[in-house]
Amino acid sequence: MTDRSGDVLPADQSIGGVSDQLTGIPLHFPAERRWLIAMLFASLLLLMFVISVIALFTRGVGIWGINIPVNWAFAIHNYVWWLGIGHAGTLISALLLLTQSEWRNSLNRFAETMTLLAVVCAGIYPVLHLGRPWYLYWMFPYPATMGVWPQFRSPLEWDIWAVLTYLTVSLAFWYTGLIPDLAAARDRATTRSWQIFFGITSLGWRGSAAHWLRWSQVYRLTAGLAVPLVVSVHSEVSLLFAAGQIPGWHSTIFPPYFVLGAAFSGFAVVSIIAISLRSWFGLNNLVTDEHLDLLGVVLLATGLMTAYGYVFEIFDTLYSSEPHELQTLSDRLTGAYAWTYWGAIFFNFIPLQALWWRSARRTGWSLMLISIFVALGMWLERYMILVTSLYRDFLVSSWSSFTPTFWDWSTYFGTIGLFLVPFLIAIRVIPLISIFETKELLHEEQETKHG
Numbered sequence: 001m002t003d004r005s006g007d008v009l010p011a012d013q014s015i016g017g018v019s020d021q022l023t024g025i026p027l028h029f030p031a032e033r034r035w036l037i038a039m040l041f042a043s044l045l046l047l048m049f050v051i052s053v054i055a056l057f058t059r060g061v062g063i064w065g066i067n068i069p070v071n072w073a074f075a076i077h078n079y080v081w082w083l084g085i086g087h088a089g090t091l092i093s094a095l096l097l098l099t100q101s102e103w104r105n106s107l108n109r110f111a112e113t114m115t116l117l118a119v120v121c122a123g124i125y126p127v128l129h130l131g132r133p134w135y136l137y138w139m140f141p142y143p144a145t146m147g148v149w150p151q152f153r154s155p156l157e158w159d160i161w162a163v164l165t166y167l168t169v170s171l172a173f174w175y176t177g178l179i180p181d182l183a184a185a186r187d188r189a190t191t192r193s194w195q196i197f198f199g200i201t202s203l204g205w206r207g208s209a210a211h212w213l214r215w216s217q218v219y220r221l222t223a224g225l226a227v228p229l230v231v232s233v234h235s236e237v238s239l240l241f242a243a244g245q246i247p248g249w250h251s252t253i254f255p256p257y258f259v260l261g262a263a264f265s266g267f268a269v270v271s272i273i274a275i276s277l278r279s280w281f282g283l284n285n286l287v288t289d290e291h292l293d294l295l296g297v298v299l300l301a302t303g304l305m306t307a308y309g310y311v312f313e314i315f316d317t318l319y320s321s322e323p324h325e326l327q328t329l330s331d332r333l334t335g336a337y338a339w340t341y342w343g344a345i346f347f348n349f350i351p352l353q354a355l356w357w358r359s360a361r362r363t364g365w366s367l368m369l370i371s372i373f374v375a376l377g378m379w380l381e382r383y384m385i386l387v388t389s390l391y392r393d394f395l396v397s398s399w400s401s402f403t404p405t406f407w408d409w410s411t412y413f414g415t416i417g418l419f420l421v422p423f424l425i426a427i428r429v430i431p432l433i434s435i436f437e438t439k440e441l442l443h444e445e446q447e448t449k450h451g
Helices: 015-028 032-059 073-085 087-098 102-106 108-129 133-139 155-188 192-201 209-242 254-281 289-320 323-334 338-349 351-356 364-390 406-429 435-450
Strands: none
Touching (some): 015 155, 015 406, 032 406, 073 087, 073 108, 073 364, 073 406, 087 102, 087 108, 087 155, 102 108, 102 435, 108 155, 108 406, 155 192, 155 209, 209 254, 289 323, 289 338, 289 351, 323 338, 338 351, 338 364, 351 364
């Protein structure tokens, strides 16, 4: 295995102490007051989402700001943003597992949880956007008596299968990695309710050699399935745009552009979560400054790759000299929605330059602030890509501006509650950090030190 253990975790901590520390979070929960305050805030956002959905189903999608030609608007904009956030969890866990990068061990659990919840928040938007979500099953190939079948040549249909496959594999990968830790919590539980809960969810794990062998095979197999899905899912999402003839979308750069942008925003949110949980639960010995440094390096690298996409997009437009493409570029730079383009440039790339300095990467508050800017900048980028290409269509007679309504905003902020509530529940009932992988890493570290 690649040996970076001496750089990642401090060696002067006992393996048993780490187990007690991590299992003690769900069993004894040392941050009850902070958790309750966060849960209250998240629940209010979730309530806003429920009210917004009830209003949508009662009154119809006309309560949103959608119009012709901006008929996708917030629904697909936030769908792409949420789905992008979900990519970093799989990258951190699956890709780094296959490449044997040991610094993943302190980050993979909550990153995988973030992936699952972000994909759910993304997937609910197209369902709501249907207007009549109870007919969602029409999108699936079932033996309909009317002979109405989905259009399999449509990127919209590909999207359903790509996202469902990604969610299924991510869920299997998350739960497989969780089983040994659930067994560790079961063995340390002192109350009957926790013993029953962890006993059922650990699936009878006993830690035998046969269990470890089968577990290792399944874990790496699902990781191998998950890695190409990271690329394929957001590449396919980009085809929702690139397969059309709309100026500003019809470009071969969109698949890599979207994949890199998704990784960029996803790693920013992983950094925010890592720094927050590190502070909440006193995990400085496990989520170390070295982890923050590595997250900062990855964030800087993916940010520079995304910036290359911006530059190449402008070059491609100028090189082609297609009038509609030139008009869309001019409109993005100086038009009514130029604030979204320049806002994305500023928030994504100006604060990011501080990460060239090691001290900025290893300082929690500075990395947190930069990551928040990136999440905001990528939201503005998705808004810019969608609206500036649609609000000025080919026909001048169909030109129309887009302004989000109260219900657009309430649904969006509500999905943040939809993300936070189950995430807060998850950190309350499962180990935040992979126990067995951390113990394995510490064991190797101590053997190296004493050998």
